Amino acid sequence: MTDLRFQINDKAIERLPPPENGRYIVRDTELKGFFLVVGARKKTFTIQGDLRGEGKRAATVRVAIGDTSEMSTRAARAVAKEYLAQISRGQHPKGGGRISKATTAAALEAPVVPNIVGITLRAAWERYKISMVRKKRSERTIESYRDHIERIFAGWLDTPLTELGNDPAKVAAKHDAITEENGPYIANGSMRTLRAVYNHARKTNRELPADNPVGSIDWNGETRRDTGMGLADLKGWFLELAAIDNPIRREFHLFTLLSACRPAALKEAKVSHIDLRRRVLHVPKPKGGAERAFDIPLSRQMIMCLMRAIRFGRLMHPIEAREWIFPADSADGHLAEQKEDRKTLSKWGNDLRQTFRTIATPAGVSELDARMLMNHSIPGVNAGYITRHKLLEDHLRTQQQAVSTTIFNALREATSKDEKLVAWLALGATRRTIRRAKDEFAKREVTAPAHKLP
Incomplete structure (x- = not known):
């Protein structure tokens, strides 16, 4: 079957027919390098990009993100953006090392595994948001979490969670800064959100440090507001x-x-x-x-x-x-x-x-x-x-x-x-x-x- 090209989304994926033989590819028109491999039994989100070392193209890398039955297109697209960004910096998404000399594509291509190595806060939040929807959390709760991640931690969105996990002092310092700028309640609330996102990400990213970096902070004292009338x-x-x-x-x-x-x-x-x-x-x-x-x-x-x-x-x-x-x-x-x-x-x-x-x-x-x-x-x-x-x-x-x-x-x-x-x-x-x-x-x-x- 001839390869297809359109904007990939969940509804379109459901309508894709199985191949008559072998497999075929559906390329996304929105994100270059992001595509879907459709086989007889499963459909796999995949990315492909050129690794460069010493100013030259070292190899073309293709990495599987996950099965469509396990993750939504929205979550897969967020992970794809992160993977492609790593490749543009000369790093293999599954290896973490920088390319210093030409290597064959076969040697660099990673196996299909569901784990996401080097996941950033942005990608982890996208996946956590999907889980909240599946658990039927209220829109107000999701909006509250979104405000914490996308506003309070806006400067950390592209930071790998591994970096935060290995540097808990950085998280503690951030808590102090939020307390000073936004108040003790916002500081504690945003850190609870970060803790939840990190714990969720570690379920599929075992390379993340087991100790949640939020455990390093000194929580602000919270008292119930006494503002009722008699x-x-x-x-x-x-x-x-x-x-x-x-x-x-x-x-x-x-x-x-x-x-x-x-x-x-x-x-x-x-x-x-x-x-x-x-x-x-x-x-x-x-x-x-x-x-x-x-x-x-x-x-x-x-x-x-x-x-x-x-x-x-x-x-x-x-x-x-x-x-x-x-x-x-x-x-x-x-x-x-x-x-x-x-x-x-x-x-x-x-x-x-x-x-x-x-x-x-x-x-x-x-x-x-x-x-x-x-x-x-x-x-x-x-x-x-x-x-x-x-x-x-x-x-x-x-x-x-x-x-x-x-x-x-x-x-x-x-x-x-x-x-x-x-x-x-x-x-x-x-x-x-x-x-x-x-x-x-x-x-x-x-x-x-x-x-x-x-």
Whole structure:
């Protein structure tokens, strides 16, 4: 069969027919020297390049990267780039030595083995990223790892992991530098990511030192942030929240407090996730991925909050509101950034999760129930015997209602006397606000500017 030439990708590989006899080659049009060898039983990613020594071409080297059944095209392409870069520097990818005299191609060609010698941080990250997708890690988790590798360790992307493994002092110094420039939490988090990528790379690269170089660092001390509010702080916070002009953002922060849902998951909440018959909001992709999906039981106040968000969304973003509970004018169509100026709103995000957990105690909610409401893991051997959804319909909703009632009781008479809170939370306030907005819009006089003729 005649050799083919096109941009190699996973879908195209699946459609390739077996050869009638022997084998044939598919050359990649995107990366020169990268191609696929298609045989009767398997398809192998391969690279080929010219080794040069003393200014002359020493030999043409062909090296197999791996079987298509074992790795994706994306991962193979990353490894191919690394191999070709080594060959351009006069180094054999499987030998590591620099060519000093002419050698035959047969002597230099390496056997087909899955191990990747001299793998760089960039190539190791590409392979680790594939493994995270296969394990169904959430997009937010993958993005967090990507930020660490491609931003914090940008200067190390083309550094061989062997170099880092043999020089742990270099890694320790990097940790110190990150701590100074980005802070202790980012420094520790980025090093955990580097540790994970290194450990994964060593599974297929046994030449890497067994001791992970991240073990050489002195970890920064980490303490849980104590930023939650007590009952006495809620009135002031509600007044700050009522002053926010955007009603959708206002409801988003309130629901974060009432539900203790992580903001990243709540931003992606859809109208279709609400089940009013069962009075729950389904969270399909919380922290930990789809395997940790759960339902949030809804109190009366939480349902009213969601209904206000939906009504305001239909008015402000009618197209996006068909899908999202908290729509916005963003690329994804939903709220993209929940952060507020601390001078405008003193507490948001995880501050409100801590507040929920703090208020759960005076509300009479047990430690176990609070953990289940917040979708936290339950410690102890007995955790495996608890069936959460059996408690959801009755018991957990009662506990959720207790927290919401305690929060609103802390406001006392403010919800009926303060003008801002009345305009926001009073019965019929949303309907009056929307009607007023429509009337004001109808009264506007739209005049087109006069165009002067040339």
